Amino acid sequence: MRSAGQVVRSAAATTWLVFLMQESLAAALRERRPETRQHWETLLRTEPVTTPLGHPDSLVHLIDWTLDEIYAALSHPLSRQRASHHRPNDHSSADCSCGGNPLLRYFAAGEQAMREALVLSQVALLDLDPLERDASFAELNLVLAEISRREIEAFCSVCGLGNAGLNAPARSRDRQATENFGGV
Numbered sequence: 001m002r003s004a005g006q007v008v009r010s011a012a013a014t015t016w017l018v019f020l021m022q023e024s025l026a027a028a029l030r031e032r033r034p035e036t037r038q039h040w041e042t043l044l045r046t047e048p049v050t051t052p053l054g055h056p057d058s059l060v061h062l063i064d065w066t067l068d069e070i071y072a073a074l075s076h077p078l079s080r081q082r083a084s085h086h087r088p089n090d091h092s093s094a095d096c097s098c099g100g101n102p103l104l105r106y107f108a109a110g111e112q113a114m115r116e117a118l119v120l121s122q123v124a125l126l127d128l129d130p131l132e133r134d135a136s137f138a139e140l141n142l143v144l145a146e147i148s149r150r151e152i153e154a155f156c157s158v159c160g161l162g163n164a165g166l167n168a169p170a171r172s173r174d175r176q177a178t179e180n181f182g183g184v
Contacts, residue, residue: 025128025136026074028121033071036117037063043109054102066110066147073143096152098161107148114144 029036040063045056052058096104118140122133 022132022136022139023075025118025121025125025132026071028124029074029118030071032117032121033067036113037067039116040067040110040113043112044106047105047109050105051100051102054100054105059102059106062106063110066151069147070114070143073147074139096156098159100161101152101155101159103148103152103155107144107152111144111148114140 041056041060044059044063047054047056049055115137118137122128122136
C-alpha cells in the first residue's frame, strides 16, 4: 500500500514526464515544418476563392509567420497551463458576419495541415502515452483557435462590412449605403 507521500512524488514525476513528452512532440512537429508548410499551401490552393484578398497568392506569404506563431505558442509553458483551463475543443473562433474574410479559409487549411502533421508526428513516437497524445491534440487545437480568432477578428475590425455584410439582405445594404452617403 502506498503512502500519501509516495503518491504525491509519483504524481510529480508523471507531470514532469508529460512535460518532457510534450517537448519531444513539439520538436517532432517542428521537424515536419517544411512538409507542413507545403501541405498548407496545397490545401489553401484547393479552397474556392471568394475575394481578391482570398487568392492563395495573396495568402501564402502569411504561412511562415503563422507557423512561427504556432510553434512559439506550443513551446511556451503558459500555453500548456491555458490548455488545462479551457475545454479542449472550444473553438471560440471569431465570427465574421459577412463571411468574406479571406482568413477563414486560410486558417481552415492551416488547421487541417497542422492536425495532420501532429498525427504523423505522434505516429513516429512509438512510446507516446495515449493521454499525452490526446492532450497534445487538444493543446494544438487551443493554440490554433487562439491565433485564428485573433487574426480573423483583427481583419474584421478593419473590413467595414460589419453587420451590413454579404449575408445581409440587399435592400438593407442599399439603405445603409444611401444613409452613409447622405442620400434619402
